[in-house]
Structure formats: C-alpha cells, structure tokens
Amino acid sequence: MFRTALRNVLAHKGRLLMTALAIMLGTAFVAGTMVFSDTLGQAMKNSYSKSYSDIAVQVTDYSAGSGARTSQKGERASSRLDDATVRQIAALPGADRTQGVVSGFTAVADHKGKLIGEAWTARGANYAPDASGKDSRYPMADGRGPQKSGEIALDRSTADKGGYKVGDTVRIAANGPALNTTLTGIFTTDDPQVGSGGTLTLLDTASAQKMMLTPGQFSSITVSAKPGTSEDALLGEITAKLPGGNHFTTETGQQLTDEQSKMISDSTSAMKTMLLVFAAISLFVGIFIIANTFTMLIAQRTKELALLRAVGASRRQVTESVLVEALLIGAIASIAGVVAGIGIGAGMQALVGSLNSGMPTGPLVISPAALLVAPAVGIVVTVLSAVLPAVRASRIAPVAAMSGGDQPATQKSLLIRNIIGSVVAGGGLALVAMGAATGSSAGRLPVGFGAALALIGIFVLLPLLSRPVIALVGPLLSGLAGTPGKLARLNAVRNPRRTAATAAALTIGLTLVSALTVLGASVGGAVDKAVTSSMKADFDVSTASRTDLSPEVVAQIAKAPGISASSPLTNTYWNFDGTGRSVSGIDAGSVDQLLQPVMTSGSTAALAKGQILVSGEVAKEANLSVGSTVKVSTLGTGDDTGNGGGNGSTAIGSMTVGGVFEPNQMLSPVLMSNADIAKHDPAANVHDVLVKGHDGPTGALQQSIKDATDSNPVIEVKTKQDMRDEFNKIITFALNMMYGLLAMSVLVAVLGVINTLAMSVFERKREIGMLRAIGLDRGGIKRMVRLESVVISLFGATIGVLLGCFVAWAVNGTLESSISGLTTLVPYGKMLLFLALAGLVGLVAAMWPARRASKLDILDSIKTD
Template sequence: MFRTALRNVLAHKGRLLMTMLAVMLGTAFVAGTLVFTDTMGQALRTQNSKSYADIAVTVSDSEAVGRGYDHGGRTAAGPTLTEDTRRKLVTLPGAADVRGVVSGFAGIADHKGALIGNGFSTTGTNYVPGADGTDPRYPLVAGRGPKDAGEIALDTRTAEKGGFKVGDTVRVAVNGPVMQLKLTGTLHTNDPRVTAGGSLAAFDTATAQQLYLSPGRFAELDVRAAPGTDDTALLAAVRQALPQGDNLKAKTGRELADEQDRMIAQGTRILSTFLMGFAAIALFVGVFIIANTFSMLVAQRTRELALLRAVGATRRQITRSVKVEAALVGLTASVAGLLAGIGIALGLKALLNGPMDANLPDGPLVIAPTTVLAAIAVGVLVTLVAAWLPARRASRIAPVAAMSSSEQPATQKSLRLRNTVGLLFSLAGAAALAAGASGKEVKLVGLGAGALLIGVFVLTPLLSRPLIALFAPLLRAVYGTPGKLARENAVRNPRRTAATASALTIGVTLITSLTVVGASVNKAVDDSTSSDLKADYTVAMQNFSDLSPEVAAQIAKAPGVSAMSTERSVPVTIDRGQDRGRGAGDGENEFLTAVDAATIDQLATVRIREGSADALEQGKLLVSSGRSEQARYKVGDVLAVTYPDGSKGSLTVGGVLEANTALAPVLAPEAVVGPHAQPGSGLEKVLVKGTNGATEQLKQALRDATGGNPLIAVKGEKDIKAESRQAVTNILNMMYGLLGMSVVIAVLGVVNTMAMSVFERRREIGMLRAIGLDRLGIRRMVRLESLLIALFGGLVGVGLGILVAWAGVRTLADDLKGITTVVPPLQIVCFLLAAAVIGLLAALWPAHRAAKLDILDAIRSE
C-alpha cells in the first residue's frame, strides 16, 4: 500500500500543491520562531559572558541600583558603598583592581531639543579610567573620556544620530533642567539596551555620583582578580570586608552572568511562546485546508478506492494508504517549511538590524536539533490529524462503488449529528461567554470564545445556505446566470464551503475582535481623559521616573499658570492593628499621593461617592472606590501611618471617590504628608491649569520651565489621547502582522478549493461552454463562487469577532472606567471588502483555468 500512496502523491502533485504550501507556511512559522529566538538568545548570552568576563566578584547596593529612576522614594537605611569601601576591597589578597560604578538614565537632546532614542533605554554611567586612562567597559572610538563636571562622552551611534563631533556642546538632562556639556569622546558599547535604540552617556565619577546618588557613593563595586585567584575565595574575602547590611550583595561574575543568562533565556522563551501562539493559529487554519483537500481527493478517487476494495484490500489498508499519503505530504512540506523557517529567521534578523535599527548582537544562526524535530513532527502530525477523518471515510467506500457510474455521489450524508454537536458547543460557548462577560472572568470568556468558535465552525455548513442566499438576489441581478450558478455552486457542498470559509473566519474573527477591543479602549481613554482631567497640561518624565523638585518650582513661576498641583508619591506603612484580623506590627505598605488640597479640584474632576469633598482641605485622605474596596478603607477610618522619615502619625479617610483615571488611588494633602517625605523625592507629575486654557504659549512656557529637558513630556488632553491611540495602533499592527500568515494560508485554501472544484466540475463547465456560456461567463462563475465563500467566511468572522470583543470589553470594565463596545464601521467594512478581494484574487488562477478548458476534452472527461 505504501507504493500506492507514493504513486498517489506523485500523481496528484498539482492538486496537493496548495496543501503542501499551507503546511509549509505553518511549519515555517514554527521553525522560524525557534531558529530566531535560539539565535538571538545565543548571541545575547555570548555577549553577556563577554561583558562579565573580567569581573571576578561584584558587590551591589540594592538601595542604590536604579536610583536614577527612583529618586529616594525608598528609605535608605543600610550601609553604603563608598570610596573607602572600594579602597578596602582593593587591598584584599587576589584583588587586582576595583571599579566603582554608578548608573542611571540620561536623556540626550538633538539640535532641535528632541530626545535621541527611546526614553526608556537612555542610560547614564560613570567613566572609570583604568591604568591606561581608558575605561575597558567602553572602548574609546574617538577623543578621550570625560574628566570633570563640564564633560561627557557618548556612544558612537547616539553621537552620530545627533550629529555631534568631539568638542561639540551636548544638551543632556537627568530629571531636572538640561545641562550643556562638552563632548570629549565617543565610546563603543554592546549594552543591548543601548544598541536597541537607547543611548549611553558617560560622566566622570564625581558628576555621576552627584547626579544619581550622592557624592562618594557607588551603586556597584566590580572586583577584578589577579591572575590565578580563585573567585570563590575572593568572594568570601569580599564578604568579610563588606559592612553588614541586607542591601549589599556580593556575587561572583560567573553567578551574575548565569543570572543574566537565565533572564535572557526567560525573555526569549516568552517571545517564543508568544510567536508560537500565532504559529499555532496558522497551523490550525492549515488543518481545515488539509482536511478539505484529502476529503476532495478521496471523493474523486471513490471508484479507484472501491476497486482496491473489490480486488481484496481491507478497510485498514485503505485507511492506511490515505494516512501514508498524508504523512508523505506532511513530511515533504515540513522539510520545505523548516528551510523556509530558517530563511524567515535570517530575514527577520536582517530586517531588525537593518530598517528597524534594533542592532541585535551578531552571532551564528542556531538550528537546534529540537527545532528540526519540532518543525517536522508538527508538520507531519498536523497533516495526519487533519487527514484522519477523510481516511476513515475512504475506508467506508463499498467495493460495489467501483461498478457504479462515474457520476459523483450527489447525496450528502446528513448533517443532523453535526448540527446538533455544533449547536450544543455554540450554546455552551455563548453561555460561558455571557457569564464571563457579566462576571468579568477573563478565563471564562476565553473558554467560552473557544467553545463558541468550535461550535460555529461545526455549524458553518448549516449557516452557509442562508448566509450565501443573502447575496443571491444581488448576484442574479448584476451577473445573471453566472451569478446564479456561482451561488448554487457555493452551497452545493456545504462541508467543503464551510471548511474553506472557516479557514478565513479564524483570521477575520481574531482581527475583528482585536480591532473592536482597540477601538473600545480608545473611546474609553478619550472619554475618561475628557471627563476626568481638567488640567490643561500634565508634566512628567517620559520614562516614568521622578521629576526634579526644581521643575515644580519653575512651573509655579511660569507665566500663564493659574493653578497647579504636584502629584507626589509618598510611601508609608499603615499599622491596622488586629481589628482587621491581621497580625499587628508588620504594617501594610501604601502609597499616598500628595496633592495640593486647594487646587486639585480645578485640575481633575473630583466626584465624591461618599464622605466630604473638603476632606483634603481638612487634612484627610480621599480614596478611590477601587482602592477602598480592595484595601477595605471606609470613610471615618483612622489609619496609623509611619512616614518615610520614620515619624508616626494618624490619617483619617475623609471620602471615597468615583473612579478617575487622572487621580491616584489614595490622595493626601501635600501640606500634611509632604514634610514627612524624603526631601525632593517621589515627584511623579505636575498638573497645570492655564489662565487662558490650553494654549501653545502655555505649553512653551512649561517646556521652558522644565529647562528644555528632552526626557520631560508636557502633554495636553490631545497629546494624551493621541499617545494612547498610538500605543493601541502599534499593538494592533503587530497583531495584524502576525495574523497575516494565517490569512495567507486561508487564501491558499480558497485557491485550493476553487482549483479542485473546477477540476471536478470540468464536464459541467464544458457543457456550459457548449450550450453557449462564454469564457467571461465561466470566469465570472468561478470568481463569484470564490467571492461568496470568502465573504461568507468574512461575515461569520466579523460577527464572531464582535461577539468575542464584546465579552472581552466587559471584562475590562474594572480597569477602564466607562468602557463600552465600540464597533468601528469603517474598519469592519474594510475587513469584509478585504475578504471579498481575497476571494477574487484566490479565484484568479482557478477561473483562468476553467475558462481555458478545452470544451471537447472537458465534456468527455469523467
């Protein structure tokens, strides 16, 4: 039977082409993902081990690391790493050298004052000259390292982007006004944060300490070992020498590199899982096409298979021959898919390093044996699973069918069982969806959506007739007989039409639901921004780090400002005693947001649900409804708090607020809690109301007040809305791109079905040509059928997508106040149009073939 199967594959090469392409694309997605993430992971790890190569032991101060982002919100309690500590470590036996490191962020402005690179990946550090006067971490490309507070060195790419040359003045800012520094040199770095769109600014150590910590303090001490020193012994010595404190951690460079390796592995695993999800969707779409093809092939070969049965082949042998055929198809396509996947990985790398400017580290392509196995196993398995039902059907062909006429069996097996199963699934899915939507259970919604999708797919044959009939009058009126024939053909084999359309439905459902959720989120953000925020402008750091208090002071003095308030985060611990059934003493952490009690109601809409609107002015707290439920704060509660400066006090909950996106969960009057906070810390945002509203002059005045810091964003209502829209658009575009593969596979499915149908119906086509339908008519008939199938798939997809999106939006109701389902009509129409275009394009080749058929050959064919 193996030989029969092989012969069949070879004989039906053409008819199997689309199926093979579908499997190939699916496995290419899998292989591409694996190869790409492995390659990237390997390159990152190689680079990682290089960057820790010369560090034997490293000591870090957890209270100082990342201080550039978080200016003293936390209480500094432990010992610090100072120049003294550093000197002490140098004298340890085996230590060759100790480098004190300080790091944070630093925004570099271009000539127009705009930030170079991505705000979240700007990095700043201290330049530590070694014995030769250069810092081995950052090899000099030009000039020299910075030596005093007026100097700076930049990584070469940032210098290039800004058009800076050694000797130029560079505008740099941390969290306060811009500094004008002289560029002394350009550096080379492999830090992935920098190479992937960030920037690196190197200051001399004293300046960096001033900017990020405090004079003489380091965030990290890196110990280099003398040759022949045992890292572990050195680590022990370092631990001995260090002052005692939980915030100081010593590790060997090897440990640190391993830690980083684990993080890289985790990162690539997340990326790989994410991409694999889309690969799975693509393969799922492929299943429909494979199943369809094998069903058609089995139906076309009914007589041949019956003949095999008649001459003595057992059912099992027939089934096996179809399965072997499927396995051969799967294997061939998977191998091609593996190769294509490697190509995709190469292309992706080139794309990211080229036009996308992501500058991934270089490294060899990694094709792991597991990748090869996984891609081939997935391709073969998917094909086998998809061909399972057709194979079973083949075995049921009675030997007597060999003797019957060549006519295709016109009677269809009843769809009753199928419809019952589909209906049950759909109902269960819809019920779960509704329950999940009302109970805001994301998991239940997901489960319901899945069951509903499966149910509807099972029901598609039933749906095909009425939905396609919708178009019948239009088709007849515009296209006459070809239109009518197209419609009849589209519903003549409901299973085939359903499987073809379903492949497209999957993609359209996902795209529609994402689009609807996106539009709903946009609308909700727009609405809440309009209704919640009264301030004309908000001023905040682009990377969500804290503003310098100087910025607030400057804004208060800016012309055209009628009211302003800072939003300052003050971490406190609350001792709730034993009355809440919790252990006393430990306390709970809470972040108070200190605002100006007098002006806040001019800057944001303060809607009181319970309690007093004057709470803040009375020195009490205002708590959001969400936080009040979560932490069980009630109006009148008196909270015993411990402030960051160690002092204790009591605060009363004065009111509960309706949800407001512009306000933090727990508001406190600045006048009461401000004095107990770390001086100059926690300034998250400044809200500003203008005398004349939101004007360009005010915006410029605020920009001036920030000292031109490119990292500080001054945003009006419009900017906030646009930013949110942009974020949604970016996510959607990425998803659309990743779902593109499934749509391409679905298109192949339509091509496949139409080509097979034309092949099966060539005698009819010959007859139609003989009795007077011209080539255009034939072409139209095929194209319109394809159009109908695609539109049908699109319609079901749009409907399902909107339903799933509705449920999804309901679950978001807690996070986005007032979110309602928004169906953007234009986009939905575009999706349907796209489905129609897909249908027409998919039919180009089959229609051409149908029109080209030789009448006499066609009529004579069996």
C-alpha cells in the same frame, strides 16, 4: 497499493500543489521561528557574556538612585555604598582591583535639543581613571576622559547620531535642570545596551554622583580577585565586611553571567512561544485545506477506489493508500518548508537588524530541533488531516464502480453532525458567558476553554449554517449578476460540507483578527478614559524616562509665562489604619482648575480643610464614608509591605475623609493636599506637573513651558490628546504585530479558497460545458466562479467577525476587575473593512479558477466521464 498511492500523487500534481504549498508555509513558519529565536538568543547571550568578564564579585545597592526618599528609608551614611566601603573591600586579602561604579539615567540632546535615542536606554556612568590616568572599561578613541565638572565623554554611536566631535558643547539632563557640558572624549565599548542602540554618557565621579545619586554614593562596587582566590571565597570575604542594610546584593561574576543568560533565554523563549502559537494557527488552518483537498480527491476518484475494492483491495489497503499519499505529500512539502524556514529566519534577523542597527547579531543558528521538529509537525498534521477522508474512502462500496459522482452524505450523518455541533457550541458559549460573568481573572480559564469549544462547535455546524446565511444574499446576487449570480448561490450551497470546510479557514483568521481589534479598542478606550477623564489641566509635564522631577524643574515650570494655575502631582506611600496605600498630592487651591475627579460623595473642597479624598474601592474595602476618620502614619525602614509599623515610622494622627471619588489611573487611591504631605514628607516624589493656561492648551504655552525648563530634552509637555495618542500608539503597534503574524494564516486560507475552487471547476467540467452550450458566455462563467468565491469568503468572514466580537466581550468581562471602566467597544468601521477585505480575498482567489473554467472546451467538457 503503495505503487498505486505513488502513482496517484504523480498523477494529480496540479490538484495537490495548493495543499503542498499550505503545508510548506505552515512548516516554514515553524522552522523560521525556531531559527530566528535561536539565532537572536545566541547573539544576545554572546553580547551580554562580555559584560562581566573582568568581574569576580559585584556589590549592588538597588535602592541607589531609585527615587526612594531618605525620610522613608531612614537611610544612614553607613547603610550605603561609599568611598569607605570601597576602601574596606579593597583591603581584603583576596581583592585585587576594586572600583566604585555610578550608574543612572542621563539623557543627551542633539544639536536641535531633541533627545538622542529612547529615554529608557539613556544611561550615565562615572569615568574612574587608574594610576595611568585611564579607565580600562572605556578606551578612548578620540580625546580624553572627563576630569572635572562640566566635562563628559560619549560613546561613538551617540556622538555620531548627534553629530558631535571633541570640543563641542553637549546638553545633558537627568531629572534636574539641563546642563551644558564640553565633550572631551569619544570612547568605544562592548556594553550590550549601547550595542543595542542605547546612549552612555561618562562624567567624573563627583559629578556623576551629584547628578544621578547623592554626593559620595555609589550604585555598585566591582571587584576582581587576586590569583589563587576563587570568586566564592572573595564573595564570602566581602559579605562579612558590608555595612548594615538589607538592600545590598552580592553576586559573583559567574552568577551575574548566568542570570543574564537566563533572562535572555526566558525573553527569547517567550517570543518563540508567541511566534509558534501563530505558526500553530497557520497549521490549524492548513488542516481544513488538507482535509478538504483529500475529501474532494476521494469524491472525484469514487470509481477508481470502488474498482480497487472490486478487484480485491481491502478497506485497510484503501485507507493505507490514501494515508501514504498524505505522507508523501507531507514529507515533500515539509522538507521544502524547512528550507524556506531557514530563509525566513534569516529574513527576520535582517529585518530586526534594519529596524535597530544596534541589535546584537551573529551567524544563523540552525539547531537539530528546527531540522527535526518542524518537518515532523508538518508530516503529522498532514497525515492526521487525511485520516477521516481515508476512512471515508475505505467505505466506498464496490458497486459504486458502476456509477460516478460524489457520494452524498446521508441524512443520518448530517443529523448526527448537527446534534454534536449544537451540543459542543452551546456548551462552549455557556462556558464563555459564565466566565465573563465573574468579572475577574478567575473567569479566564472558562472563557478560553469555552471559546475553543464554541469555535469547534461552530465549525461542525457551518454546513447547517451555510444554507440559510447564503440564501439571504440570493436575491442580491440574482439582482446584480442575473443568471451567473443565481448559479453562484446554488453552487455555494450545493455541497455544504465543502463550503463549510473552505469558509472555516477564513473564519479562524477573522475570529482572531476581530477579537484582537475589539480588545484593542476596548482597552484603549478604558485606559484613555482612566488617564485623561479626570484631567482638567491643559498640559501634563513629565520626564520622558518617567523619573522624578527635581524641585528646581518644578519651580521653573511654575514661572513659565501664560500659566494661570499649576501644581506638582506628588506621590508618597503611607499607612492608613495599618494598611499601606499610595497617596497622590495636589495643591488644594488649584485642584478644581486642574482635576475633575468624578465624586460620588463629598467634594474636592475638603482638601483645603486638611481632609483626604479616597477612591470608591478604598471606601468599600475599609468601610469609609464622608466624615470617617482614619489613623495615618508614614512608613519606616523595612516597612514596604503595606502592613503598617516598621522601624522609624512616624505617627501623623487622625485624618477625616472629605469625599469619595471613582477610581482612575491618574490618581492614587488616596488624594491629599501637597501642603499636608509636605509637613511629614517634604521630599515626596513628583512624576507630573499639571498646568492650566490663560488661553487654553496653545502651542505658545507649550513652548513657554519648554523654554522655562531651558529646553530640557528630558521634559515632555503633553496635552490630553498627546497622552491619548501615546497610549493608542502602543496598542496600535501591538495590534499591527499581531496582524502581521496572522497574515500567514490568512494567506493559507486564501490558498484553501483557490484550491477548493480549482478542484470544484474540475469536478463540474460537464456542468460548465452544458452551461456554455446553452448560451452562457465565458464572461458569465467567470462571474459565476468569482461570485461563488466571494459568497463563501464573506460567509466565513461574517461568522468569524461575530464570534470574534463575542469572545472579545467575554475576555473584557474577565478584565473588568483589573482595568477600571472597561467596556466593550466595537469599531464598526474596522469590522466592515475586514468583511470588505474578505470579499476582496475571495475575488482574488477566484481569478485563476475562473479563468480556467472559462477556457474549458465545450465538447470535451460535455463528454467528460
């Protein structure tokens, strides 16, 4: 029987090619994912391991430069890292070299005034020369380090991007006004952020402290150990000498390296998991193709298998022979898939490198897991897919050797299948609806489990659904294509199981694609509405890094010509009846020109009376309404939990609720006037400034604001449409990435359609010969096969789109509590596009089978046994 299985594999090479290709693609995706993530992870670990090679202990003040205010933190000179702290640590017996480090956001503009690189990777640091006049952290490739205010040094990559050389004037900015500086040096560094495309600007220590922190303050202190002193011993010495304050963190160089490695490992692990999920989807789609292929092969070999039974082969031997075939095909295809996967991993590495030239790189890492797990997955999937066809083959009676053709499914088996499918699909849909009705994250588990059950149940029911659904397009096919169209419809419903198995592959892909699209549109619409619906201003002015705007910049914006009203949108955090809440502030005199919150009671005029506005959620939670009073106090040192109290908190008194508004993402749960906030917190954070122009959101006003801020590269002046486009860009990028990953499963589904049609043509050789003999020309045969493919593809796609929209609706139901104003938006244009693309897929997939069918010899086909 083993020799028989081997002979069958070799005898049907053409029929099994598409199946082997599907297995190979799925396995290649798994192997490529593992190779790419292992390579990238190792390269990033190697890169980051250089960061702490000369550090024994690092003391970090994570509150430095964070935008936290002195009034809230009650910060004293003794509770921060300064020169005195550096001297204390340097005097310790185990300390060798001690250095104060300043680090924070600093952006660099090019010659056109535009930001170089991304704002979130733009950093500044202090250049701290030793007795030799050099800072060993930053070796100068050209020029010298900065020595006084107005001088800077840039990393080589940033200087090249900006087209700068030593002696040029370079414009830089943090959260304050932009500054013109002189470039005194260009340095090299192994800093991983710079290697990944970030910018690094060096200033003298005093200038760096003034720009990024406060004068005399350091963000961290690095210490190297004397020979014979361990990192742990030095850590103990330093901890005992640290000033008061609970926001310092002390770590050894090894701890820092380990944490960095763990962070990289976790991030690459998450990426690997996501990629493997899509690889699993491709393999899942492949299951339908493999099972369909073996089912059709067994149907075509009914006589052969029956003769084996007649000459003495047992059911077990027949089953084993089919499984051995699957094992051989799976092994060969999976090994080829691993080889292709290594190429995919290298290609993904090259693609990422081309998109980000600074991304760490290194030699390909081909782990034993990639060489063993990927082919094992391919083989197991193939064998499991062949189990049911193998069992079906073993049940072929010896008497079937006397007749040929497919053995039709009994009515009993179809009835049992439909009952099981109805129960599973109904239960799954009920779970989905139940989870969606919760309106919270608690419904995500039932929605996910129910969606999986519904998908499986609908797969089981696809044969039942295929007849009525395809029958609906019967008149259209007959009207457009005449006899070939009618024959295509009949062929599509002739074997419902085969049609269902072929369509199921596309159903999976379209379910996921349409669900992602509806989710993207829904979330995008909700975020857009939440952020911009309450904005009446023409422009929102903020920093590219989303850091605070300095008072100087706020004043510059207010003086821009063409402005009719402007107000900083401040933010603070206070206690209201003992509960900490975020507070937004706006100028009471211009609120109606800049904001239009949806008021459910009261009005914005209450702000001018010293009253507060609260969101509907706060009003419900605290049982507040217009006229209610609340006790208010600022937060004190250590009181950042939102529970009230804390050392140094200041009682403000009672405030009256003057209105309730619908929650939105632009405003905090509590809205007050800036004047009232300034009385108790004059240094409140300012992330945005809202601006209204005399003539609306004109380009002239936008440029006027930019000019007023001295063309600061950090300042962004956005209209409501700009804000929408920014959010849509993020969602579009995520969706395109998902579409790209799903493309593999769609490709596997296309192979399934081609495979099914090709084998179907072989199976219907006699029928096609008879059609040719009675007058159907070659063009008619081609149209028949193509239309059959299009009908099957559209059937699978339609079911997938409907199911995807339903799943997206259910998922939206579980997100309502976390995304305000979320409603299900179906982009009908995209749904129709997906269906059109599915029809095109069917048309393309049918090209080779249709051409093959049209070239069959009439007499040879008629006499086919």
